[in-house]
Amino acid sequence: MRQRSLIAITAALAAGALTLTACGSRDEGNGSSDAGSGTTVVIGVDAPLTGDLSAMGLGIKNSADLAAKTANKEKYVDGITFKIEALDDQAQPSSGQQNAVTFVANKDVLGAVGPLNSSVAESMQKVFDDAKLVQVSPANTGPTLTQGAKWETEKVRPYKSYFRTATTDAIQGPFAAQYLYNDAKKKKVFVIDDKKTYGAGLAGTFTKEFEKLGGEVVGTEHIDPETKDFSAVATKVKSSGADVVYYGGEYPQAGPLTKQIKAAGANIPVAGGDGINNPAYMDLGGSASTGDFSTSVGAPVEELPSAKDFVANYEAAGYKEPYAAYGGYSYDSTWAIIEAVKKVVEDNDGKLPDDARAQITAAMQNVSFDGVTGKVSFDEYGDTTNKQLTVYKVEGGEWKAVKSGTYTG
Amino acid sequence: MSGVGPVEPGEGTRAWDTPEASAPEASSVPPPPPGPLAGLYARHRRTVLASTAAVVVLAGGGYLYATRPEPPTPPAQPYPSQVVEVVYLGPGSLSAGAPSGSFGFEMELVVESGPPVTVERMTQPYAGLALTSDPRPPFRTESGHPRKIVITMSVTECGKVPENAGLPFLDVTLRNVRAIQVHSFILGERYARDLSDALQVACSNDSASSPKT
Numbered sequence: 235m236r237q238r239s240l241i242a243i244t245a246a247l248a249a250g251a252l253t254l255t256a257c258g259s260r261d262e263g264n265g266s267s268d269a270g271s272g273t274t275v276v277i278g279v280d281a282p283l284t285g286d287l288s289a290m291g292l293g294i295k296n297s298a299d300l301a302a303k304t305a306n307k308e309k310y311v312d313g314i315t316f317k318i319e320a321l322d323d324q325a326q327p328s329s330g331q332q333n334a335v336t337f338v339a340n341k342d343v344l345g346a347v348g349p350l351n352s353s354v355a356e357s358m359q360k361v362f363d364d365a366k367l368v369q370v371s372p373a374n375t376g377p378t379l380t381q382g383a384k385w386e387t388e389k390v391r392p393y394k395s396y397f398r399t400a401t402t403d404a405i406q407g408p409f410a411a412q413y414l415y416n417d418a419k420k421k422k423v424f425v426i427d428d429k430k431t432y433g434a435g436l437a438g439t440f441t442k443e444f445e446k447l448g449g450e451v452v453g454t455e456h457i458d459p460e461t462k463d464f465s466a467v468a469t470k471v472k473s474s475g476a477d478v479v480y481y482g483g484e485y486p487q488a489g490p491l492t493k494q495i496k497a498a499g500a501n502i503p504v505a506g507g508d509g510i511n512n513p514a515y516m517d518l519g520g521s522a523s524t525g526d527f528s529t530s531v532g533a534p535v536e537e538l539p540s541a542k543d544f545v546a547n548y549e550a551a552g553y554k555e556p557y558a559a560y561g562g563y564s565y566d567s568t569w570a571i572i573e574a575v576k577k578v579v580e581d582n583d584g585k586l587p588d589d590a591r592a593q594i595t596a597a598m599q600n601v602s603f604d605g606v607t608g609k610v611s612f613d614e615y616g617d618t619t620n621k622q623l624t625v626y627k628v629e630g631g632e633w634k635a636v637k638s639g640t641y642t643g
Numbered sequence: 644m645s646g647v648g649p650v651e652p653g654e655g656t657r658a659w660d661t662p663e664a665s666a667p668e669a670s671s672v673p674p675p676p677p678g679p680l681a682g683l684y685a686r687h688r689r690t691v692l693a694s695t696a697a698v699v700v701l702a703g704g705g706y707l708y709a710t711r712p713e714p715p716t717p718p719a720q721p722y723p724s725q726v727v728e729v730v731y732l733g734p735g736s737l738s739a740g741a742p743s744g745s746f747g748f749e750m751e752l753v754v755e756s757g758p759p760v761t762v763e764r765m766t767q768p769y770a771g772l773a774l775t776s777d778p779r780p781p782f783r784t785e786s787g788h789p790r791k792i793v794i795t796m797s798v799t800e801c802g803k804v805p806e807n808a809g810l811p812f813l814d815v816t817l818r819n820v821r822a823i824q825v826h827s828f829i830l831g832e833r834y835a836r837d838l839s840d841a842l843q844v845a846c847s848n849d850s851a852s853s854p855k856t
Binding site for chain 1: 719721722724725728729730731768769803805806807808809810811812824825826827828829830831832833834835
């Protein structure tokens, strides 16, 4: 009798435990990254996926992919499955333009993310605008893209379909000048650029502010980005008496440039913009890069609580390449398109309208959400309203944040 | 009672000892002698069953404890620079006793969310300018309660101020429970223009080394 009672109690306890265990694991379902049904919306991604700048381009592509997968997993837009189609522009304007034509020709493409380079964006804008296909760049900083050629005196938005989540060189160049002049106490600068839209534009906004502050430009040079021998320029830097070099361009040239400047005997820091803010700069420049400066758009990722999930999800997704300088901005650019699609679909009884591209472009102007990089929304020019910048310095082989600023004008 | 199915054996009926009907021939065969383990079990049946029950309960309880739903981790407090906005309002009146060559600006500091933020210090970057503020740091601002700040700047050396800076900023040292940070607030074109105008007035009669007196 007592034995059977004991067995019954044991069985009841075991059954109870198993029942509770089952309850406890009920929430551990495996989500699928694909919604699997309904309409497929393609988001085109244009970036340099091969070549010198692919470290940044692949981070853009992967981060856009993560945003699309997240939207699908969450079934964020009912009845819509998002798909990324990425094309390689090799940082060449002609390739970017061809990619824009390809995207426009695909009726499923309802938005595009990219490109990295402002010069590439210039070649794409009209193609997209003619098709009323919205484009959101995570990385372009050239002011003319949103504010027109005469942006310094008369701002005119050239294309209604172009938006960006990165702030512009109209702020980045002066911010760098203010830091170098006031904080780093540099008074004589040698300015070098690569003659491209981004590099020359950034060098221009930097120079103007540096001179306004009372600094002296003791020399200027342009380099050919197709070469890696900058010894002649390095010699000029050495003899100029400059106490800092400002370079408008990208890391594939900036890395060898800093190495050769130091090798020529000019032991002065090189500073640049977001185009050199990549670990590859230190790989190329070696120990000569120590003490160099860069500015980059946004606040350091570790200061953004909103970026924590992005970083964790990016790692969990198993992408081979780092998200790099523009990963968060690429995620936000993609999500902005997803938000615009959601708005248009919800306003049209749950379906995409016939003129979906035009409506999505119009909806983008009012998109507003809390993204990886902070609040995401756009001003009347298509520029981001979130205008933060950070100065970085090479210490111990890494870019270390030394000062951040917010434009609130 | 008929037609309701098999009746459960009651206590003491020892129904499980009844030989199976499908093997009547076995009824005449004596059961095999119990092995050493069976004998051991027979001698310590209560102990074994009690131990088994205890193990099951402990294992189930342990599993449930290990997999219990965790309360959501409270989000980390934000860095102060990520929740503070400083907006330029316009030129402001000077406080009594302000030195000659001084001028004033009004700002608004907003804590958008999170815990209160204390302004520990406010500076401007130019060597020829001195800055004071009302209220004087340190002062604390809470979310939802914007605070107006009046900045008074005094030119100390005209040769060391920029006459036409494009993007002048204020450096503000912010502290909350998460961190202490020095953050630059770039106040925009209107502030740049007003600052430039004020500097030109202050230094218009003597651009060499001292402010207008």
